[in-house]
Amino acid sequence: MLETVSGTATAAVETIPGYPAGHAVRPNISDYAAFRSGFSWDSARRELDGLPAGGLNIAHETVDRHAAGARANRVALRWLGKNGSIQDISYARLREGSNRFANVLRQLGVGAGERVYILTGRIPALYIAALGTWKNRSVVCTLFSAFGPEPIRARMALGDARALVTTPMLYQRKILPILSQLPGLRHVLLAREPGEDESVAGTLDLAQLLGEASEQFSIAPTDPEEAALLHFTSGTTGTPKGAVHVHQAVLTHHATGKLVLDLHPEDIFWCTADPGWVTGTSYGIIAPLSNGVTSIVDEADFDAERWYRILEEHKVSVWYTAPTAIRMMMKTGLAPLAGRKLPALRYLASVGEPLNPEAVRWGVTAFGLPFHDNWWQTETGGIMIANFPALDVRPGSMGMPVPGIEAAIVRTSKACDSVDVSVAIVEEPGVEGELALRPGWPSMFREYLNEPERYAKCFAGGWYLTGDLARRDADGYFWFVGRKDDVIKTSGHLIGPFEVESVLMEHPAVAEAGVIGKPDPVALEVVKAFVALRSGYAPSDALKKDIMAHARKRLGAVVAPKEIDFQQSLPKTRSGKIMRRLLKARELGLPEGDVSTLESM
Ligand code: AMP
Numbered sequence: 001m002l003e004t005v006s007g008t009a010t011a012a013v014e015t016i017p018g019y020p021a022g023h024a025v026r027p028n029i030s031d032y033a034a035f036r037s038g039f040s041w042d043s044a045r046r047e048l049d050g051l052p053a054g055g056l057n058i059a060h061e062t063v064d065r066h067a068a069g070a071r072a073n074r075v076a077l078r079w080l081g082k083n084g085s086i087q088d089i090s091y092a093r094l095r096e097g098s099n100r101f102a103n104v105l106r107q108l109g110v111g112a113g114e115r116v117y118i119l120t121g122r123i124p125a126l127y128i129a130a131l132g133t134w135k136n137r138s139v140v141c142t143l144f145s146a147f148g149p150e151p152i153r154a155r156m157a158l159g160d161a162r163a164l165v166t167t168p169m170l171y172q173r174k175i176l177p178i179l180s181q182l183p184g185l186r187h188v189l190l191a192r193e194p195g196e197d198e199s200v201a202g203t204l205d206l207a208q209l210l211g212e213a214s215e216q217f218s219i220a221p222t223d224p225e226e227a228a229l230l231h232f233t234s235g236t237t238g239t240p241k242g243a244v245h246v247h248q249a250v251l252t253h254h255a256t257g258k259l260v261l262d263l264h265p266e267d268i269f270w271c272t273a274d275p276g277w278v279t280g281t282s283y284g285i286i287a288p289l290s291n292g293v294t295s296i297v298d299e300a301d302f303d304a305e306r307w308y309r310i311l312e313e314h315k316v317s318v319w320y321t322a323p324t325a326i327r328m329m330m331k332t333g334l335a336p337l338a339g340r341k342l343p344a345l346r347y348l349a350s351v352g353e354p355l356n357p358e359a360v361r362w363g364v365t366a367f368g369l370p371f372h373d374n375w376w377q378t379e380t381g382g383i384m385i386a387n388f389p390a391l392d393v394r395p396g397s398m399g400m401p402v403p404g405i406e407a408a409i410v411r412t413s414k415a416c417d418s419v420d421v422s423v424a425i426v427e428e429p430g431v432e433g434e435l436a437l438r439p440g441w442p443s444m445f446r447e448y449l450n451e452p453e454r455y456a457k458c459f460a461g462g463w464y465l466t467g468d469l470a471r472r473d474a475d476g477y478f479w480f481v482g483r484k485d486d487v488i489k490t491s492g493h494l495i496g497p498f499e500v501e502s503v504l505m506e507h508p509a510v511a512e513a514g515v516i517g518k519p520d521p522v523a524l525e526v527v528k529a530f531v532a533l534r535s536g537y538a539p540s541d542a543l544k545k546d547i548m549a550h551a552r553k554r555l556g557a558v559v560a561p562k563e564i565d566f567q568q569s570l571p572k573t574r575s576g577k578i579m580r581r582l583l584k585a586r587e588l589g590l591p592e593g594d595v596s597t598l599e600s601m
Contacts, residue, residue: 013473015392016360016370025346027389028258032400035259035390039403041442044255048290054221058228058250059098059134062289064219067095071265075294078268078314079124082300087124091292094131097124099217100210101132105163107213108187112137112220114162115230118275119143119152119170122299125191125206126275129165130285134228134247135219138162141230144276144493145170148556150503151240153178155232156185158242158449163187165206168196224248230449231278233378234496236486236580242449245381249282250290252382252443256402257287260374260386261318262347270296270310271320277493278378279351282443283320287382293318304332308340315344322352324491326359326371327522334366342367347389349374352492353524354480357395373398375480377466378494379458381443385478397477398470406438409472410463423461429474432481436463486580488517490525495559497580503554504529504561507547509537514570514578515561518587529561530583532569539566572599 019027029035049065051057066072072092079087089097110116116133118140120126126142133140141159143152152174156164161182166175168190175188189206199205229245257263261283269288273279288295296314300306302325311319348363348371355373363371374386375398385407387399401407409426411433426433439459448455458465469481488495497515504513512532517525531547533539544564551560571579576599585592 014357014395016364016395018370018372018387018391018393019389020346020369023346025264028262028264029388029390029403032388032390036401036403041251041255041404044251044404047254047258048251051219051222053218055226056224056247056250057134057137057219057222058247058286058290059131060219061250061254062286063091063094063098063131066091066289066292071292074292076289077124077127078294078296079122080296080298080300080310080314089124089127091289094128094289096215097128097210098131098135099215100213101128102135102217102219103213104189104206104209105132105136105138107209108163110136110138110163110187113139113227115139115141115159117141117143117156117159117161117164119145119164119166119174120191121145121167122274122297123167123191124297125165127285127297128210129189129206130275130281135217137220137222137226139227139230139244140281141232142275142281144274144558146556146558147174147276148552148554148559149174149177150554151499151556151559153181154239154499155242156182158232158239159230160184163189165189165191167191167193168198168200171200171203222247225446227446229281229381231281231378233278234487234494234499235454236496237498238454240496240499241451241454243378243381243445244447244449245443246446249381249443250286252441253282253287254290255404256383256386257283257291260372260383260388260402261287261320261349262389263288263291263293263318265292267291267293267317268296268315268344269293269318269320270298270314270316272298272302272307272325273320273322273352273492278381279320279322282382302328304329305336308337311342311345312340316342317344318347318349319345320349320351321371322492323350323355323359324353324523326350326355326362329366330359330362331522337366345369348372349386351376351383353489355396360393360395370395375399375468375478377468379445379464379466380437380441381445382441384437384441394473394477397473397479399478400476401478405441407478408436408438408463409433409470409478410436410461410465412460412465421460421465423463423465430471432469432471434484435466435468435470435478437466438462439464486516488515488525488527490517490520490527491523491558493558495527500527500529500551500555500559500561501578503551504531504547506554507550509533509543510547512570512578514580514583516580516584516587518563518584526562527560528563528565528587530565530567530570532567574599 077089188203232240271284372387501513518528
């Protein structure tokens with residue numbers, strides 16, 4: 001529907017009502033502006049319990065407090081196995097399993113603040129291990145199981161992994177080749193599938209240890225500022241950045257689960273993200289459980305038919321997914337939805353990449369509901385800007401700031417000594433600038449692990465600078481414009497070009513490599529590499545395949561380039577940096593912009 005919204009010079013702005021009319025359930029926020037002005041993080045804190053012994057611990061807020069009360073037998077996680085099996089895990093059982101895991105860590109001597117890595121698919125052991133790790137006051141670091149050995153090695157070495165939970169297959173394929181490079185790794189716990197009973201030298205059997213451990217555990221007092229989570233994200237240079245989040249992040253997860261995702265106590269919620277990425281921990285584990293709902297975990301990968309069946313059979317009421325998946329469903333068409341009845345479905349949300357207006361409208365055609373886009377990033381730990389149920393959706397907009405979050409569009413300028421950055425707020429509507437947030441919300445990252453300078457660079461003039469370009473319209477809706485840097489977004493995952501270039505350079509034929517994101521109608525971008533060869537090597541299809549195979553083996557399929565082009569030499573600045581911006585402009589046939597720093601070739 002088209003409406004004219006007052007205050008905008010361009011007159012017509014498309015809006016879609018944010019909530020189905022006449023639904024029995026009412027949204028948690030009915031008046032965004034009034035709610036926002038009355039909100040404080042202190043008042044939100046009252047919805048959490050706090051530990052009986054003092055402090056705040058994610059595992060208590062997500063599991064133990066429900067297990068000790070009326071929700072003990074409510075299903076916390078409904079796990080859908082690839083092969084069709086279903087496992088319901090109640091809050092009481094989740095408490096017991098996570099207590100056992102916490103005892104296992106304690107017996108192994110893994111201490112508070114030490115990092116426990118989890119490299120598995122979406123299986124129950126992942127959830128039990130994460131919750132038990134928080135109980136032991138150790139730090140959870142989940143890794144995406146489709147990573148190849150090199151991204152895994154880099155992340156485990158940077159975080160000095162003390163213990164690892166993985167599966168026999170992932171251990172053999174991805175850990176054994178790098179094991180000698182992980183001297184700090186003391187314990188490998190293998191989660192076996194039934195029937196997978198061979199023991200592997202140098203590893204422990206998770207099920208056996210859990211079976212032997214006590215089901216009683218009381219969480220020691222936890223400082224709300226203690227580290228709880230380590231998530232790696234990508235930059236354009238150097239190693240991946242380890243963003244550290246603390247226990248009180250649960251406050252943001254709980255509040256945004258309720259206010260943005262509109263979670264109500266009886267909801268069946270499905271977040272399709274993998275916990276190897278921040279959305280899968282913040283909204284696949286913490287937010288739904290702290291709100292006491294039933295959370296669906298599907299072990300299988302995307303398949304439109306399977307997804308619609310899950311929505312119908314499990315009566316999903318709130319669904320949180322991503323633009324790439326929505327675009328894949330759009331491509332499949334509506335046929336697999338025919339005949340399905342989804343009366344329980346009440347609220348749809350999306351995150352991770354720009355959500356095209358067509359995708360928002362397609363939600364209305366397919367499900368009678370719009371997708372509510374929201375924006376955040378690994379560093380923010382939780383949703384910061386969102387389309388709220390009480391607000392009309394403006395297709396293509398990320399929405400408005402979450403209560404408790406101050407967002408602005410700013411212009412930054414480097415002072416001549418290149419250290420101080422001055423920040424000016426852009427007040428005029430519709431003008432593009434960098435998206436900035438006022439620091440201090442509970443789930444804000446507290447450091448980049450071991451990199452204080454890199455962390456300090458994210459803040460200036462009293463703002464956290466997100467690295468995203470955006471604009472705000474006259475009514476306060478934020479619109480995403482693009483990234484300020486060269487980081488690539490593919491199928492919702494951030495990929496650092498430097499990490500890919502470094503692996504390409506290991507190939508004996510490669511002299512130089514430059515990596516860009518090439519626009520793609522479904523994945524948003526795909527990783528494309530430009531390669532200059534060493535003397536003695538000539539371009540050929542066979543060589544291309546060989547370089548591609550090397551990249552896949554080392555990086556895994558999600559990170560490796562999908563396309564490689566050979567070039568005589570790559571454009572570089574006078575200081576020798578490969579100009580990815582120029583490679584991209586040339587690839588897309590766009591103007592080359594300022595080339596004053598280009599080295600003459
Ligand atoms: P990550 O840290 O991997 O979660 O990626 C965060 C980045 O993804 C942001 O800085 C944005 O560039 C992009 N992003 C996340 N959500 C949105 C959204 N709703 N619209 C546009 N870009 C998004």
